[in-house]
Amino acid sequence: MPLSLHTVTVTLLNLIEGTCTPVGHTATERAGSGGLTATEHRLSNGLRLVLSEDHLTPVAAVCLWYDVGSRYEVPGRTGLAHLFEHLMFQGSAQVQGNGHFELVQGAGGSLNGTTSFESTNYFETMPTHQLELALWLEADRMGSLLTALDEESMENQRDVVKNERRQRYDNVPYGTAFERMIALAYPEGHPYHHTPIGSMADLDAATLADARAFFRTNYAPNNAVLAVVGDIDPEQTLAWVQKYFGSIPAHDGKVPARDGTLPDIIGAELRVEIREEVPAPALMEGYRMPADGTREADAADVALTILGSGMASRLHNRLVRRDRTAVSAGFGLMRLAGAPSLGWLEVKTSGGAQMADIEAAVNEELARLGADGPTAEEMERAQALLEREWLERLGTVASRADELCRYAVLFGDPQLAFTAVSRILSVTAPEVQAVAAARLRPDNRVVLEYEPLAADASSADSDSEQQEGAGR
Amino acid sequence: MTDVDVTMDFYPQPAASEARPWAFPAPERATLASGLTVLRCHRPGQQVVAVEVCLSTPLDAEPEGLDGIAAIMVDALSEGTSEHTAEEFAAELERCGATLGSHADYLGGRLSLEVPVSRLPRAVGLLAEALRGPAFSDSEVERLVSNRLDRIPLENASPGRRAAKQLSHELFPESSRMSRPRQGTEETVKRIDAAGVRAFYQAHARPAAATAVVVGDLTGVDLDGVLAGTLGAWTGDTAGPLPAVTTSADDTGRVVIVDRPGSVQTQLLIGRTGPDRHDPVWPALVIGTYCLGGTLTSRLDRVLREEKGYTYGVRASQQVLQSPDLARAAGASLLAISGSVDTESTGPALGDLWAVLRTLAAGGLTGAERDVAVQNLVGVAPLRYETAASVAGTLADQVEQHLADDYQGELYARLAQTGTDAATAAVVAAFPENRLLTILVGDAAQIQAPVEALNIGPVTVVPG
Numbered sequence: 001m002p003l004s005l006h007t008v009t010v011t012l013l014n015l016i017e018g019t020c021t022p023v024g025h026t027a028t029e030r031a032g033s034g035g036l037t038a039t040e041h042r043l044s045n046g047l048r049l050v051l052s053e054d055h056l057t058p059v060a061a062v063c064l065w066y067d068v069g070s071r072y073e074v075p076g077r078t079g080l081a082h083l084f085e086h087l088m089f090q091g092s093a094q095v096q097g098n099g100h101f102e103l104v105q106g107a108g109g110s111l112n113g114t115t116s117f118e119s120t121n122y123f124e125t126m127p128t129h130q131l132e133l134a135l136w137l138e139a140d141r142m143g144s145l146l147t148a149l150d151e152e153s154m155e156n157q158r159d160v161v162k163n164e165r166r167q168r169y170d171n172v173p174y175g176t177a178f179e180r181m182i183a184l185a186y187p188e189g190h191p192y193h194h195t196p197i198g199s200m201a202d203l204d205a206a207t208l209a210d211a212r213a214f215f216r217t218n219y220a221p222n223n224a225v226l227a228v229v230g231d232i233d234p235e236q237t238l239a240w241v242q243k244y245f246g247s248i249p250a251h252d253g254k255v256p257a258r259d260g261t262l263p264d265i266i267g268a269e270l271r272v273e274i275r276e277e278v279p280a281p282a283l284m285e286g287y288r289m290p291a292d293g294t295r296e297a298d299a300a301d302v303a304l305t306i307l308g309s310g311m312a313s314r315l316h317n318r319l320v321r322r323d324r325t326a327v328s329a330g331f332g333l334m335r336l337a338g339a340p341s342l343g344w345l346e347v348k349t350s351g352g353a354q355m356a357d358i359e360a361a362v363n364e365e366l367a368r369l370g371a372d373g374p375t376a377e378e379m380e381r382a383q384a385l386l387e388r389e390w391l392e393r394l395g396t397v398a399s400r401a402d403e404l405c406r407y408a409v410l411f412g413d414p415q416l417a418f419t420a421v422s423r424i425l426s427v428t429a430p431e432v433q434a435v436a437a438a439r440l441r442p443d444n445r446v447v448l449e450y451e452p453l454a455a456d457a458s459s460a461d462s463d464s465e466q467q468e469g470a471g472r
Numbered sequence: 473m474t475d476v477d478v479t480m481d482f483y484p485q486p487a488a489s490e491a492r493p494w495a496f497p498a499p500e501r502a503t504l505a506s507g508l509t510v511l512r513c514h515r516p517g518q519q520v521v522a523v524e525v526c527l528s529t530p531l532d533a534e535p536e537g538l539d540g541i542a543a544i545m546v547d548a549l550s551e552g553t554s555e556h557t558a559e560e561f562a563a564e565l566e567r568c569g570a571t572l573g574s575h576a577d578y579l580g581g582r583l584s585l586e587v588p589v590s591r592l593p594r595a596v597g598l599l600a601e602a603l604r605g606p607a608f609s610d611s612e613v614e615r616l617v618s619n620r621l622d623r624i625p626l627e628n629a630s631p632g633r634r635a636a637k638q639l640s641h642e643l644f645p646e647s648s649r650m651s652r653p654r655q656g657t658e659e660t661v662k663r664i665d666a667a668g669v670r671a672f673y674q675a676h677a678r679p680a681a682a683t684a685v686v687v688g689d690l691t692g693v694d695l696d697g698v699l700a701g702t703l704g705a706w707t708g709d710t711a712g713p714l715p716a717v718t719t720s721a722d723d724t725g726r727v728v729i730v731d732r733p734g735s736v737q738t739q740l741l742i743g744r745t746g747p748d749r750h751d752p753v754w755p756a757l758v759i760g761t762y763c764l765g766g767t768l769t770s771r772l773d774r775v776l777r778e779e780k781g782y783t784y785g786v787r788a789s790q791q792v793l794q795s796p797d798l799a800r801a802a803g804a805s806l807l808a809i810s811g812s813v814d815t816e817s818t819g820p821a822l823g824d825l826w827a828v829l830r831t832l833a834a835g836g837l838t839g840a841e842r843d844v845a846v847q848n849l850v851g852v853a854p855l856r857y858e859t860a861a862s863v864a865g866t867l868a869d870q871v872e873q874h875l876a877d878d879y880q881g882e883l884y885a886r887l888a889q890t891g892t893d894a895a896t897a898a899v900v901a902a903f904p905e906n907r908l909l910t911i912l913v914g915d916a917a918q919i920q921a922p923v924e925a926l927n928i929g930p931v932t933v934v935p936g
Contacts, residue, residue, distance in 0.1 A: 054517075056516055056517040057494070057517075057854050057858050058491070058492035058493075058494050058854055059854050059855050059858065093482065094482060094485065098768070098769045098774075098778060101767065101768060101769050102769050102844065103485075105767055105769070105844065105847075105848045106843075106844040106847050106848060107488065107847065107851060108847055108848060108850065108851015108852050108853075108855075109851070109852070109855070110852055110855055125855050126855075127491060127492075127494075127851055127854060127855070128489075128491075128492055129488045129489040129490055129491045129492065130488050130851075132486040132488075132489070133485065133486055133488070136483065136485060136486050140482075144482075155781070156778065156779070156780075156781045157781070158781070159780075159781025159782070160777055160778075160781050160783070160784060162781075162814070163737070163781070163782065163783050163784045163812070163813070163814055164784040166736045166737045166812070166814060167737060167783075167784045167812050168784075170736050170737075171631060171735060171736050171737040171739075171812065172630070172631075173626075173629040173630070231492070243483065244483065247481050277734075278629070279625040279626050279628070279629040280622070280625065280626060310562070310566045310571075311562040311565075311566065312559060312562035312563040312565075312566050317559055320619070321558065321559060321615070324615060324618065327619060327622040327623060327626065348622075348626065350618065350619070350622050351618075351621070351622055377563065377567065380567050381563055381566045381567045384566065384567055384568060384569035384591075385566055385569055387569055387588075388520065388569040388570075388588060391519075391520070391588070392520065395519075395520065395859065396858050396859060397858070398855075
């Protein structure tokens, strides 16, 4: 299956059946550029507000992005931004305990929070008539979280997050690949060297004082963007936002993000061989790619889609269909704004295939795109898939609100969300070839080579399923 | 930009304004001359159209010893046709910006297409081509078989998937298809070849036993015209549906540990079988299950996550496995509690989980719990069904489960009418503390003794 790395985040919760993750499938070419509009406002305390009307369904999305993510964390406190995100659901001045969850779900809404390298977001999707409740709840915790935050919540959520880490990374085959790749691709001391989940040791070390300081530093109206999208009355919504958020004081204590710029090219291949209890050998490669917000990043998205997205990509056709050396082959772009983006290539090998053959084939396909460029049919396929992907993000009120916040926080202009599709569609074949030639080179990659532990070392079981696992 | 004056401090919790009406969309049903049933549903604004094709290829129809052939068959439909090679077909479809998924389950086979409405005719043409004239070439079927064999160990390595396989194996008798993996075992998949796939397709994949569900903004789309030259031209015989099968399940209280030395967590899956959606108890069961484990403020997570920190989240759920026509046989669903807990906390977490079940059985649900559950289950409907794909998925589920087209809409009304006592009775009957099969994927050396001490049934250990 293709990688879904366009947004890598750490979610607070498991999916709650059908309600927790927006699944969008609704936009058109015309809606992508001209059909949608948004207005922008700023409260005197610095809170930026984006409003976008859409009355097709009686729902309204509230999305609040704080301009803080794991890149702001300091050594010894990795994971703090995400742990803090959990604490935001533990009550505030007027909301007892798990009241935030109880009130939103009891109102027929869905909610969650996510933490990434560059931001922390909170969202509630509500039936229209319950919109005001969501605004009241977000304002209450923005303004008064510290009155409710205590050791008990801290200790409890520390344990929950440690179990989240185990469930999502440590107890999963290849589960720590992302963390390993990031640590190699962004050098020691770089703000993106560690992932949002953080290390167990740092999670253990975090204190209530750290959490309080983190809130005081980063959770201020002038460090946030609020988007309200859907079946709304803009004037009424603006009045509610003013009423509930307007008196929360601004403050300017935030430390600027450390510089994330790096040279365009890593300079030499960095390779790690990993022997672990995994079911099959796997090859993962990370390439340093242009930062988001540039035309080169859009060209890179098209290039990686041609190479590794969908069932007709070059890598899928070569490795899965023709050579039959791989179970799956994918290549996707993790867009980052404050540092180079990362191109993530992943191949799970088929039984008996030689890793050297797979690597040679990958090298050949990547080099060929740089040397000869894409065909017109490949451009059409990649741009049609990306168009659909981008339009889907604008297709539900919740994901549209999220995109408006993303562009407002990372690039200062929410309107860029509505023109993303046209930027992708304007990428040309020579631009795709150029970014492939410049970036998809052996001296610009990190490589993780997974080999399973020897069959006899893992277990002496004679069970047939164990045999299948070891004897592929 | 406008500048807005700052106002004041805290305000009381706001009340809801008046709700805008919303109803689950009613599809229009028709039967084409070929016998293909078509459900269509116009959803204004939904410019990416979802098309679901339900095939009457339940896993019970697989020939003896060929478990997994239904999955290979539905996958192979899009791997080459009379007009296009496999590579050409995939590229054509993706040039429409479309995705095409395939799935084979106990209830039937499914193809799921999503495509921007501007390219609907071209993509439906390709979908029809796959259904009407699949190539099933030796080479492509061999590739799919080999790919599936490669995926089996990858799936077994996932604690959740491994637990689910063990649960089915323990719960259902060997004679039942439900005791065995949906996509087959290494032994059965190895036997699948192109001739077998072709024979399975010819025996079961036919328009008279199939339904196409089309949902999206169909403004200006001549859907009848689009279908006439595509899905409408798919022909076949009109044999009736397959005989219904019923199955028994052994829910004797017991624990099976799938041993994974060194696991930092224990994956738990606790289950037994219950009724399907035809049963009048279903709405009460949905409410009761939500109160038990629908979200992090439900009874299980209130203790296991938010009080004890043993887990990132434990959920209770029900999933329909068999749903024949009401008149013909009884249906079945899998009732389950699942999640993962850190290895050290396995014993205490299971102890607390059983305590939650006992407390629930002894004291029942509160009216407030029931109210919140109903408000959420009913209230989220307009959110949940914002996209065409979500509406199409539910309509297709209704078709597969032999439910009326207005089932989902009616369900919301019935949920609202279901009281606290009925919800309590349903969930207590669903999860009786002494009739639960518990699968634990984890480190037996560390968890076996603490689990035995709980007296929740005999404990056996099988290799991981």
